[in-house]
Amino acid sequence: MFIATLIAARRISSGDISLAEDALRERGIEPMGRSWIEEDKACDILFSADPTIARDALEGMISGADLVVQGEAGRRKRLLVADMDSTMITVECIDELADYAGRKAEVAEITERAMRGEIDFTAALRDRVALLKGLEEAVLDRCHDERVRITPGARALVRTMRREGAYCLLVSGGFSAFADRVAGAIGFDGAVANTLLVEEGRLSGTVGEPIVGAEGKLQALIDAAEARAIELGESLAIGDGANDIPMLKAAGLGVAYHAKPKVAAAADARIEHGDVGALLFAQGYARSEWEAN
Template sequence: MDKIEDTGAEVLGAGMLDSNPDVLELEIVDGDAPVDAEAVRRVIDAHFGDADMLLAAGPIDWPRLFVSDMDSTMIGQECIDELADFAGLKDRIAAITERAMRGELDFAAALHERVALLAGLSESAIADCLDQRIRPTAGAATLVRTLKALGAHTVLVTGGFHAFADTVGAALGFDRVVANHLGVAGGVLTGVVTGDIVDNTVKRAVLIDEAARIGEGTVSLAAGDGANDIPMIRAATHGIAFRAKPTARAAAHGRVDRGDLTAILDLYGISRDHWVTD
């Protein structure tokens, strides 16, 4: 590959994975100077564009822990934006959500601001929203169930709400759900979030604590799409940015820009014979 030498690296070998002929594997090693990992990534980006990819410093082993964001990752929607539509406030709340996902606003402050706008909305709107609006991202169930079948512990961790995440997590097969709690009283939303906020610090802590519980050397996989996912993505053995905002994409070890969530299985070289599908 031309220009790879400018990064201090050289391509030792390149070929299609035996387990998945759709995946190109490059083995890149130190050349005459220490490898500049970011420079390697820029060269690969220049040659392969928006190809789905995963960069690792060593052999890519299957994960024993999978921690994922929910909104715009495991599902195709932002739950609070869809819920806001039932209150006639979707555009206003979605604008705040977008800025928070890009890292332009403090997550906790933005969450409190959005939830406060929902005060007085009927609790029944949550069930209606789940039924009418919330749908899993293509490949989500196959990804979770396949990783579980291969021995991974799976955790859904979200800055969203248990009122949505518990249903989504159960449907997709997650072992554990970590989320925020919407205040409800008298059958309506109170406009407050109760308990501690699940923010980027909590997401990272969940990944680290679960990996420690499983054992030293645990290979962990994290997936997310926004600024709130960056610490978790960086802390994982393999952090994947799924159709992500630029800040999350730049922080990740890998990315999925083109495929659905089963592209992660492809990147691990997990043969489709092992996939657990509906």
């Protein structure tokens, strides 16, 4: 049995669900019932046919609604692995750091290309970090305090999943100077990220090796699952950039969050309208079951 969950950023009606059921019938899939997770906000449609056909039939048909199609069994995941920049927080930390060095436009352009998968992530990270050389180490704290903001729904997602027994890991191609604090503020069990190297109180323009990139994120997912005897099918991964693609593909449910086109195409589901709290609806949690955001 499969579930198609429609999740509205604002409101979804019974009429919208009826249109979705009709769209499934037009593709030869007979709906086997509907169930509201949250009235006017999130609804499950049950069916037993090809989930790929169902996703193709429903995706984008209801304005302002996101879609998650998955198996009914195991929808509540035991492992969450999440990207940080532009996913669990609203900014790209390296771009914001570069602003303090007067080089934001230059660095942000490289970041955008790397996240789109147009250039190699590892080489792009080294190039960007080199542009930060000489920046005072104290700027890391200032940048965190002035620029870093947690994405709506992030605390609720992590804290609800942890309450239900899931292990939650923040995995970032960014820097531990931010990731460790963000992980603590949101409620993650731990964080994996890169280390900015410092010499005499200033950034050296280099990053610790090995660099956490696409393969590092994938390995973090695998290691977290193996350490806790969790099948990869029981995992949920979320991210927005090209360096997230391998972990999204390996996870039981890989979700692209307001993502670049290449990432959206590779993921099992896309969140384009709502915030990360949509992933609680996708797991069948009504808002009354969420931990405080």
